[in-house]
Amino acid sequence: MTRFSSTDHAAMAVALSDLPFGEQLLLWGIRMWVRSYNEGANIHNILHNGFKLAGVPTALGALDAIMGILATSGHGIIDIRCPKCTEVSLDEHRIIGAIAILQYTDQPSDCEAYLSYWLPSAALRILRDPSSQLADIMKQGGLMIRARPWARNLRSDHGMVKSDSSENHILH
Secondary structure: EEEEOHHHHHHHHHEEHHOHHHHHHHHHHHHHHHHHHHHHOOOHHHHHHHHHOOOOHHHHHHHHHHHHHHHHHHOEEEEOOOOOEEEOHHHHHHHHHHHHHHHHHHOOOHHHHHHHHOOHHHHHHHHHHHHHHHHHHHHHHOOOOOHHHHOOOOOOOOOOOOOOOOOOEEEO
């Protein structure tokens, strides 16, 4: 795997405002879910209304399943930024890439290359269905996510915590 320095990270950083609407919506959902999880709040109604207004009212169920699996079965540090942050982290690109690949392929296991950094094999298999569902819901709603093959093998700034670490952190 490639380890990027701070300058490499800055060169690859993308402003949230540069993302197409579907990617912004997905990232908003991920960030809001994590904020809710970290604060012990229930904002499912807000998330549901956001996805409903965007024309994908059933997206929350699949996103909730994905994020729940990452939060409970994942290991290491996952850099999920706060909803107000203007940059997209490498880890966020990796999660978005996992959904994107499923919009372009019929193989649910294809998303595993993006998420295996944090998840054991059993969790990756469980993640296949909700990931495929979310990708399909977004696609049917006309919200295509751009492929990110370059994100599969990236190591984040938190790469020193290996995926076999017993600690699990979702942060910003």
